[in-house]
Amino acid sequence: MTTAQHPVRSGFGAASTAEEVIKGIDLTGRVAIVTGGYSGIGLETARVLRSAGAEIVVPARDPERGRAALRDVPGAEIEYLDLLDPASIDAFAKKFLASGRPLHILVNSAGIMATPLTRDARGYEVQFATNHLGHFQLVRRLWPALVAADGARVVSVSSRGIRFGGVDFDDLHFEHRPYEPFVAYGQSKTANALFAVELDRRGSAQGVHAFSLHPGIIIDTGLVKYVAPEIIRASGTVDEDGRPVIDPERQWKTVQQGAATSVWCATSPQLGGLGGVYCENCDISPLVTPSTEAAWYESEQTPGVLPGAVDPESAARLWEVSERLTA
Known part of the structure; x- marks a missing residue:
């Protein structure tokens, strides 16, 4: 890992918004691509980067x-x-490269969650294919x-959903094990975090740094459309009328708060020369340790990232597997 998983005490926190994080930062002359930039926290990320x-x-x-x-x-x-369409990814990239512009910021914010078992045209499980391989x-x-x-930054929106499952290299696409929507989601989000680790290792010498992050729990987006309403109600994240409950310290955030860590990772001078780390609440997350593991699983208020989600050996293995799967 390029940088240790230790907070830098950024001065921001769970309740900080993307606009607060970017205050005083001038991005004139910089180019940014934001996948998922037309809904939810991706839209807020794109709007705030453009405003700068x-x-x-x-x-x-x-x-x-x-x-x-x-x-x-x-x-x-x-x-x-x-x-989910490799040809469209190639066509998009070809058109952008033909413009001759450098790419200073790439925020990988698009994603799906807890879908029914679905496979793409290649036979790949769609959460892993969309959230990671694409x-x-x-x-x-x-x-x-x-x-x-x-001096570019690649920011991947991961999730505390890493708790649901790591990367199963022996059965990435649920061909042998029973399919569980949240286990598949956890695998894809762990892959996002591991991708940042290896991308930073490979790219740092060329000025390309990578970060992954947990944005918080933001109910007011399309991400939860496959989650049963009774599960959402049971979580306490919505009130009796189905409106989101906002409590940033419990990671229940607004869209503006949810986009803050993406923007911080993409632009903060506090991260200059750093990379390969998982972040939350506009700071680098600490590693979950044996002494904090129980609290981490039980409470959203306990920050941290599982060691397996930032393990360099797993990250290198995932890179090699992903190269084969995407040809």
Whole structure:
């Protein structure tokens, strides 16, 4: 791992918003791509980066919906991309590279959660394929533009959902084990974190640093559409009328608070020269230890990342597997 998993005491916290985090930062002349940048925390991330002067490109599986969502973000570019379609990823990257622009910031914010068992055209389980493999291929194809930035950051939105399951290298696509939606989600989010570790190791010498993060629990997005309403109610994250309960210290956040750590990882000068770490609440997370493990599983208020989600050997293995799966 490039950087130790130790907080830097950023001065921000669970209740900080993306606008607060970016205050005083000028992104004029910088170029950013935000996947999932037309809904939820991705949209807020794109809006705030644009407000600081960055050129914003938002890949969208539904460009018309993307244009409608970004109508109040002047100058945002919307291009077609489907993370489950390798040809569309290549076409998007080819068009961006042809523009000759460097890529200073890539925020991999698009994702799905707890879907029924579904496989893409290659036979891959769709949560792993969307959340990890699609972004892996996108980064690989955009590599020349990231290097050309002479100081790029790749930010992958992971999740505390890593608790549900690590990467099962023997059965990535649930061909032999019973399929459990949240176990598959946990695998894909662990893959996001491991990807940042190995990407930073490979890219740091060329000025490319990578981060992963837990944004918090944000109910007011489309991410929970496959989760049964009774499960959401039982979690306490919504009130009797189905409205989100906001309690940042318990990680129950607004969209504006949920986007803050993405923006912090993408822009904060406090992370200059650092990378390969998992973050939350606008800071680097501590490692979960045997003495904190029980509290971490029991309470969202206990920060931390499981050692297995930032393990360098697992990260290197995942990279090699992902290269084979994406050809």
